[in-house]
Amino acid sequence: MQAVAYSNFRKDMKTYMKKVNEDSDAIIVTSKNIEDTVVVMSKKDYDSMQETMRILSNPYLMEKIRKGDEQFENSTFETHELFEVENDE
Structure with a gap:
């Protein structure tokens, strides 16, 4: 499972969304505040x-x-x- 910083995810959201759909692999989107970390699938x-x-x-x-x-x-x-x-x- 790949992890990406929120700012990078936001800049290239379309690419990351395409990647999770094509690869069937979730992405962890990290934030400075660990409680704001999410998983995109x-x-x-x-x-x-x-x-x-x-x-x-x-x-x-x-x-x-x-x-x-x-x-x-x-x-x-x-x-x-x-x-x-x-x-x-």
Whole structure:
């Protein structure tokens, strides 16, 4: 993760915004006051992180994931063909 001073970030904000979107790597924007330091990340990465946090905080979903992992590890799972949905409206 790259760190950049606020003044440099402000001067070249467009380039830094493009970089976080293209590289999928957040940037730390530092300030003289450490409490004003921020992290800049792409909206796509932010949305992904939020969804991960939602899943991790849901006991029902986590139990399903653990059960699936267990089944895979113990080879007690079943495979099936995927089916096509004609119209998903």
